[in-house]
Amino acid sequence: MEAVSVITGVAAPLKRSNVDTDQIIPAVFLKRVTKTGFEDALFHGWRQDPEFVLNQPAFAGAKVLVAGPDFGTGSSREHAVWALRDFGFAAVLSSRFGDIFRGNSGKQGLLAAQLAESDIEKIWAAVDEQPGREITVDLLSKTVSVGSLTVPFSIDDYTRWRLLEGLDDIGLTLRSEAEITDFESRRQGWRPKTLPVK
Amino acid sequence: MTESRGLTLAEKVWNDHLVVKGEDGAPDLLYIDLHLVHEVTSPQAFDGLRLAGRPVRRPDLTIATEDHNTPTLAINRPIADLTSRTQIDTLRNNAREFGVRLHSLGDVEQGIVHVVGPQLGLTMPGITVVCGDSHTSTHGAFGAMAFGIGTSEVEHVLATQTLPLKPFKTMAITVEGTLRPGVTAKDIILAVIAKIGTGGGQGYVLEYRGSAIRNLSMEGRMTICNMSIEAGARAGMVAPDQTTFDYLKGRPHAPAGEDWVEAVEYWKTLQTDETAVFDAEVFLDADTLEPFVTWGTNPGQGVSLSENVPDPSTIIDPNERSNAERALEYMALTANTPMKQIAVDAVFMGSCTNSRIEDLRAFASVIKGQKKADNVRVMVVPGSARVRIEAEAEGIDKIVEDFGAEWRFAGCSMCLGMNPDQLAPGERCASTSNRNFEGRQGKGGRTHLVSPLVAAATAIRGTLSSPWDLEQSPELVTSAAKAV
Numbered sequence: 001m002e003a004v005s006v007i008t009g010v011a012a013p014l015k016r017s018n019v020d021t022d023q024i025i026p027a028v029f030l031k032r033v034t035k036t037g038f039e040d041a042l043f044h045g046w047r048q049d050p051e052f053v054l055n056q057p058a059f060a061g062a063k064v065l066v067a068g069p070d071f072g073t074g075s076s077r078e079h080a081v082w083a084l085r086d087f088g089f090a091a092v093l094s095s096r097f098g099d100i101f102r103g104n105s106g107k108q109g110l111l112a113a114q115l116a117e118s119d120i121e122k123i124w125a126a127v128d129e130q131p132g133r134e135i136t137v138d139l140l141s142k143t144v145s146v147g148s149l150t151v152p153f154s155i156d157d158y159t160r161w162r163l164l165e166g167l168d169d170i171g172l173t174l175r176s177e178a179e180i181t182d183f184e185s186r187r188q189g190w191r192p193k194t195l196p197v198k
Numbered sequence: 199m200t201e202s203r204g205l206t207l208a209e210k211v212w213n214d215h216l217v218v219k220g221e222d223g224a225p226d227l228l229y230i231d232l233h234l235v236h237e238v239t240s241p242q243a244f245d246g247l248r249l250a251g252r253p254v255r256r257p258d259l260t261i262a263t264e265d266h267n268t269p270t271l272a273i274n275r276p277i278a279d280l281t282s283r284t285q286i287d288t289l290r291n292n293a294r295e296f297g298v299r300l301h302s303l304g305d306v307e308q309g310i311v312h313v314v315g316p317q318l319g320l321t322m323p324g325i326t327v328v329c330g331d332s333h334t335s336t337h338g339a340f341g342a343m344a345f346g347i348g349t350s351e352v353e354h355v356l357a358t359q360t361l362p363l364k365p366f367k368t369m370a371i372t373v374e375g376t377l378r379p380g381v382t383a384k385d386i387i388l389a390v391i392a393k394i395g396t397g398g399g400q401g402y403v404l405e406y407r408g409s410a411i412r413n414l415s416m417e418g419r420m421t422i423c424n425m426s427i428e429a430g431a432r433a434g435m436v437a438p439d440q441t442t443f444d445y446l447k448g449r450p451h452a453p454a455g456e457d458w459v460e461a462v463e464y465w466k467t468l469q470t471d472e473t474a475v476f477d478a479e480v481f482l483d484a485d486t487l488e489p490f491v492t493w494g495t496n497p498g499q500g501v502s503l504s505e506n507v508p509d510p511s512t513i514i515d516p517n518e519r520s521n522a523e524r525a526l527e528y529m530a531l532t533a534n535t536p537m538k539q540i541a542v543d544a545v546f547m548g549s550c551t552n553s554r555i556e557d558l559r560a561f562a563s564v565i566k567g568q569k570k571a572d573n574v575r576v577m578v579v580p581g582s583a584r585v586r587i588e589a590e591a592e593g594i595d596k597i598v599e600d601f602g603a604e605w606r607f608a609g610c611s612m613c614l615g616m617n618p619d620q621l622a623p624g625e626r627c628a629s630t631s632n633r634n635f636e637g638r639q640g641k642g643g644r645t646h647l648v649s650p651l652v653a654a655a656t657a658i659r660g661t662l663s664s665p666w667d668l669e670q671s672p673e674l675v676t677s678a679a680k681a682v
């Protein structure tokens with residue numbers, strides 16, 4: 001997983017609340033066998049509408065999604081994070097996130113930054129003024145800046161640390177590589193082995 | 199004071215697998231002895247490894263089999279359903295690329311993942327077993343700590359052979375007494391779940407104890423541990439004993455020579471200490487237990503077969519009452535109908551709960567020389583290719599076919615209807631599987647969970663029946679009951 005510190009890119013405003021994971025990625029896409037390539041699945045229903053924000057040329061290549069409250073509620077599917085990530089988003093801003101979605105984001109290197117609802121509205125206003133403008137999400141200072149506006153966001157210390165270090169769950173465990181190897185060296189001979197085939 | 203407090207079986211196995219003890223509320227890092235893999239929950243785990251450029255750390259502790267999607271007829275033809283075929287092909291490619299042992303359709307060791315592990319002697323006491331499948335709890339029958347995991351955890355185990363885990367609470371389920379002939383392990387576990395509810399085991403590892411458990415075969419213990427998850431538990435365990443050792447000895451991957459001696463010595467220590475304290479305890483009387491059956495749409499909605507469909511209006515808890523009402527509507531049942539008056543359209547004998555050789559023997563012992571009821575479709579699906587071969591060597595296939603039932607190839611089959619083996623909408627089935635959820639066996643299908651003996655009696659009479667309802671020599675039923 002790549003380390004995250006300062007993200008700068010086009011901000012796409014998603015002016016909807018209660019965006020659940022079924023809307024982020026509909027269930028039909030869960031049959032796939034890969035962990036990437038979900039960019040076409042993201043907001044699949046809404047993207048049929050040419051007016052949808054992500055279909056507007058001004059927001060092409062957007063990196064930061066600025067969403068309404070209660071983003072990522074509903075089913076626990078990790079695919080929701082994969083789809084956002086595959087589409088090109090590095091951060092999602094909202095005043096409230098679904099718990100599981102927020103947890104999954106931290107594990108997959110997607111920054112879920114929580115802002116005051118009034119600050120989200122200020123960012124929306126700034127983007128409306130100049131659609132396609134860039135925004136900076138700074139994980140070091142925990143701030144979001146657009147033009148002359150700078151507002152704070154919150155994220156728990158543990159997730160922030162993991163993102164800054166670029167540690168997914170596996171990366172975190174592999175910090176105990178020495179202990180694992182040591183445990184393996186003590187493993188008794190009677191314990192099961194699938195190879196060689198008998 | 200906890201100074202003199204002993205340890206439960208679960209705690210002993212846990213402690214013996216601690217790689218790193220978690221501090222300040224952090225999870226413990228546990229070593230995983232055996233990782234079972236199948237085609238449904240593994241594709242993205244392998245893809246994740248590929249993306250991160252990570253290898254499988256211990257291919258020699260990993261084994262894969264094809265089961266959920268595989269057809270049970272014409273197994274040499276390409277799989278028709280595209281999603282199913284893609285999942286199977288993906289597993290084959292991943293196994294090749296990452297060097298993982300795979301038993302494919304047509305292979306003698308292919309079968310339901312929870313049948314294959316024990317059959318090969320890979321499942322043994324005192325080990326940790328995981329699989330991207332909730333019924334991994336099956337393997338706890340050997341005194342192993344075995345639980346289901348999600349796809350990202352599958353990737354984690356493939357990459358590190360460990361899992362970060364928070365300790366579980368422990369619950370003792372003590373079943374004392376002697377089962378009457380015709381009453382089996384399946385009836386015990388259905389009764390346990392009816393008693394504690396589908397959420398009753400949440401957060402717990404269950405340990406099944408008591409004379410009735412000790413007297414069960416390994417197959418019976420597997421049936422019980424298999425369904426621990428249906429009580430909401432993370433895992434179920436039975437302490438190993440001579441029955442366990444006898445079952446394991448001589449299996450392909452069981453320890454041999456010096457290793458066997460060392461292993462048995464250690465395994466004998468895997469008993470809950472007398473001074474250990476469980477976080478919760480439940481008791482069940484085996485003497486009075488009758489054949490059990492579910493009437494609703496979760497495994498906790500069950501009654502003795504001699505009882506009636508419950509009347510929701512007598513249920514006090516409003517949540518449970520409306521659940522029961524909804525279940526009866528889905529199941530198209532009327533309150534107070536005797537369970538034994540319910541006619542079925544199908545009987546499914548199979549699944550990781552009841553598809554081992556002893557299950558098939560029990561089923562066959564009841565149907566031998568009989569004819570199935572006219573309007574009932576009966577399907578018998580062995581748990582693995584090896585079980586199928588063993589059964590055929592004993593003539594069980596013949597008995598099944600003479601009875602008028604279908605003898606199929608191994609796999610999950612109608613347990614979840616991911617392959618073409620499904621119920622039609624509205625069809626009612628007596629099934630030896632583990633889940634009676636709405637649509638589980640096919641959209642609109644209605645499932646009654648039962649033991650192999652009840653499945654057999656039902657197939658003969660066409661209505662939900664216990665072996666006690668058959669005019670048949672009691673010895674037959676007795677020996678069948680002993681078998682499971």
Ligand code: SF4
Nearest residue numbers: 333549550610613614
């Ligand atoms: S038989 Fe049923 S419960 Fe068992 S592994 Fe297969 S699908 Fe799951």
